[in-house]
Amino acid sequence: MAEHDLTPRIAPNLDRHLVFPLMEFLQERQLYPDEQILKSKIELLNKTNMVDYAMDIHKSLYHTEDVPPEMVEMRAEVVARLKALEESAAPLVNFLQNAAAVQELRSDKQYNLQMLNDRYQIGPQQIEALYQYAKFQFECGNYSGAADYLYQYRALCTNSERSLSALWGKLAAEILMQNWDIALEELNRLKEIIDSKNFSSPMNQVQNRIWLMHWSLFIFFNHDNGRTQIIELFNQDKYLNAIQTNAPHLIRYLATAFIVNKRRRPQFKDFIKVIQQEQHSYKDPITEFLTCVYVNYDFDGAQKKMWECQEVILNDPFLGKRVEEGNFTTVPLRDEFLENARLFIFETYCRIHQRIDMGVLAEKLNLNYEEAERWIVNLIRSSKLDAKIDSQSGTAIMEPNHPNVYEQLIDHTKALSGRTYKLVNQIREHASGKV
Secondary structure, three states, rough: OOHHHHHHHHHHHHHHHHHHHHHHHHHHOOOOOOHHHHHHHHHOOOOOOOHHHHHHHHHHHOOOOOOHHHHHHHHHHHHHHHHHHHHHHHHHHHHHOHHHOOOOOOOHHHHHHHHHHHHOOOHHHHHHHHHHHHHHHHHOHHHHHHHHHHHHHHHHHHOOOHHHHHHHHHHHHHHHHHOOHHHHHHHHHHHHHOOOOOOOOOOHHHHHHHHHHHHHHHOOOOOOOOHHHHHHHHOOOHHHHHHHOOHHHHHHHHHHHHHHHOOOOOOOHHHHHHHHHHOOOOOOHHHEEEEEHOOOOHHHHHEEEEEEEEHHHHHHOOOOOOEEOOEEEEEEHHHHHHHHHHHHHHHHHHHOOOOEEHHHHHHOOOHHHHHHHHHHHHHHHOOOOOOOEEOOOOEEOOOOOOOOHHHHHHHHHHHHHHHHHHHHHHHHHHHHHOO
C-alpha cells in the first residue's frame, strides 16, 4: 500500500515539525522499513533544536548508548542560545506575566508601543527578541510556550510579514498540541489574510493557499465539523484551481469528505467532473470508486475499488485515525466510508433498474444475502426511498420517481444564477488585478 502513500507529496508543503506525526503513523503501520523511518526522522531533527529527541532515535537506530560528538556539541549550543534569547526577551516576558500591567494594553498597537517604551523601556528590540525566543521555543518542541509568546507578539507587531509568519507558527503549535478548536480559529484567520486583495503577489497567494490546505488536513479530519468545512474550503473556485494546478493529490481528501458526508451536496456533480479531468495527473482507489459509480456505472469495478479504498484509508495518516473502544480498536472514518460507499452504489444501481435481484445486489454491496436484505430494509425505513422488498421473488422493487417539472426548472435556474455569480466575481477580480 506504500504506492498510495501521499506523505512524499504532502511533506514538502508542511512545517518539518508537522511531518513527525505522519512519520509516527507510517512507522506504526509498518509501511516502510523501520530503519528507513528512523533515518528520516533524524534527518528532519537535524534541522530543528530537538537534540535530545534526535539522540534517543540515534540510540534506537544504532542500538548503542553513545551519540556522535556533533550531537553533544549541538545540544550545548542550543542550551546557550536558548539562555541568551531568554535574557533578551526577559523585559517583555516579565511585563506579559504581570496581569495588572497587561491590562494597560489597548487595541491600538501604536499606543501600546509608545506606552511600553515610555513606562517600561521596552522597544522594538525587545519585541523582536520575543519573536526569536518564541520561534526558538517552537524549534525545541515547546509548542505551548511558543503558542503563547507568538500570540502576544502578534498583538504588538506592526510588521505585516512578520505577523503572518507568527500566525503560521501559532497554527502549527496548536495543531501539534491537538487543540482543534483553536487551530480552526487560527486557520480561518490565516485564510482571511491570504484571500485579502492586498496580499503579496498572485503567485505567492496561490502558494499560501496550497500550504493552508495541506495544514488544514490535520484539523478537518479531527475536528467534529471538519468534514463539512473541508468541502466548503477545498471546493471554492480559488482553492480548487490551486489543487488542480499544483496539488491534485488533495482530491483524495475532498472525495472522501463528499462520500462520508450524510448530506448530499449540489457541488458533488461538478466535483465528479473534476475527478474525470484530473485522471491523467492523479487517481487512487477512492477517486476511481467514484468514477466507477458515477461515470462508468461499473458496479463490479466499484465493488473491487471499495475494498481497495479500505486499505487506502487504513494507511493514510489523516484518514486512518484509530479509536480505542473497550478491547477493540476501530477506524471510524473507514466504517463510515464503507457504509456510505454501499449507499452510493445502491442509489445509482436503483436509478438504472426498477426491479433488483437481492442476490445480485448483495454481491454488489459486498454483503451476504441476509445482511443485504437487512441493510436495504433499514435504509428504506430511515430514508424517503420509495421501494419495497418482495420476499417471494427475492427482489427489491423501486417505484418510478417522476421528477416535478417546476422543481427541475427551479433547480436549473438556481444553478444558472450560481454560475453567473461566479463569473461576475471572476471578472471583477481580474479587473482589480486579483487572481
